[in-house]
Amino acid sequence: MTSCIDRSVFLIDRAQFVKYNCPMKKELKKDQILGAAGIVFSQRGFHQATMDEIAVRAKVAKGTLYYNFSSKSKLFSATVTQGLNKIMAQIKEELESDLPFMAHLKKLVACIVRLYISHSEVSRIYANEMSCSIDDQVRLEIKEVRKEFIHFIEDILKTGEEKGYLRPLPHHLSALAAVGMIDTLCANHLENPDKDTIDLISETVFTILSTGLVAQNSGSTS
Numbered sequence: 737m738t739s740c741i742d743r744s745v746f747l748i749d750r751a752q753f754v755k756y757n758c759p760m761k762k763e764l765k766k767d768q769i770l771g772a773a774g775i776v777f778s779q780r781g782f783h784q785a786t787m788d789e790i791a792v793r794a795k796v797a798k799g800t801l802y803y804n805f806s807s808k809s810k811l812f813s814a815t816v817t818q819g820l821n822k823i824m825a826q827i828k829e830e831l832e833s834d835l836p837f838m839a840h841l842k843k844l845v846a847c848i849v850r851l852y853i854s855h856s857e858v859s860r861i862y863a864n865e866m867s868c869s870i871d872d873q874v875r876l877e878i879k880e881v882r883k884e885f886i887h888f889i890e891d892i893l894k895t896g897e898e899k900g901y902l903r904p905l906p907h908h909l910s911a912l913a914a915v916g917m918i919d920t921l922c923a924n925h926l927e928n929p930d931k932d933t934i935d936l937i938s939e940t941v942f943t944i945l946s947t948g949l950v951a952q953n954s955g956s957t958s
Contacts, residue, residue: 745820766804769794774857782812782861788881813874816877817881819858823851824885836902838946844892844939845918845945853934859922885912914922917941 772794776785787808791801805811831840831848852859862878890911896902902910921937 755882755937762804765796765800769796769801769804769811770815770818773811774819774861777815778857778860782808787811794814804842809871813877816858816861816878819855820862820881820885822880823848823855823858824888826851828888837896837899841896841901841946842938842942845942846935848918849922849934849938849941853925856926859919860926862919886915889914914941914945917937928953 769790773785773790776793777788780789785802785808790811791798794801803810805814815865827844827847831844835843862882886908890907893902893910893914894907897904897907918941921932921941925932925934925937
C-alpha cells in the first residue's frame with residue numbers, strides 16, 4: 737500500500753510534470769526565448785551574441801534554453817525562419833479580400849512594409865547577418881523560407897499580369913525587385929526612423945511597381 741508521504745510525493749512530481757510539460761506552456765516558453773533571441777541577435781549580431789545573454793533576457797534557465805534549442809545556430813535559424821513565417825502568415829491573413837487587383841497590390845505593399853518594420857529584429861538580423869559566416873545549414877534553412885516568400889509575391893504579380901494590370905515581365909525577377917526594394921527602404925527607415933514615414937515608403941514602392949519611374953507623358957528617349 738502506498739503511504740500518505742509516498743502519495744504526496746507522487747502528486748507533487750505529477751504537478752511538476754504537468755507544469756513543465758504542458759504543450760501550451762512549452763510553446764509560450766519557446767516564443768519567449770525566440771523573442772529574446774531576436775532582440776539579442778539584432779543588437780549584437782550572431783557571433784557576438786551568447787546563449788547566456790539570451791537566457792537572461794528570456795528569463796529562463798540556461799538548461800531550459802538548451803532543452804528547446806541545442807545550439808546557438810539552431811536558435812538563430814528558428815528566430816529568423818519563424819519570424820519570416822509569421823510575417824507571411826499575417827500578410828496572407830490580412831489580404832483575404834475581394835478588392836480590385838490594384839487596390840489589393842497597394843494593400844499588399846503597405847502590409848509588407850508595416851510588418852517588416854514592426855518585426856524590426858527579424859528584418860535587421862536578415863539584412864545584417866546573411867552575409868556573415870553563419871553555418872551553411874542555417875543559411876540554407878533561412879533561404880528556403882525567403883524563397884517561399886518570393887514565390888508568394890511572384891504568384892500575386894502573375895495574377896496581375898493575367899488580369900491585364902501589369903506588364904508581361906519575368907515574374908520571379910519582378911518579385912525579387914519588389915522585395916529587394918522593400919528590404920532596402922525598410923532597412924533605411926530602421927536606421928533613420930525620423931527621415932521617412934511608413935506611409936511614404938509604402939506609397940513610393942506602390943507607385944514604382946504600378947506606374948514605374950518614367951512620367952507617362954514624357955515620350956522622350958534622350
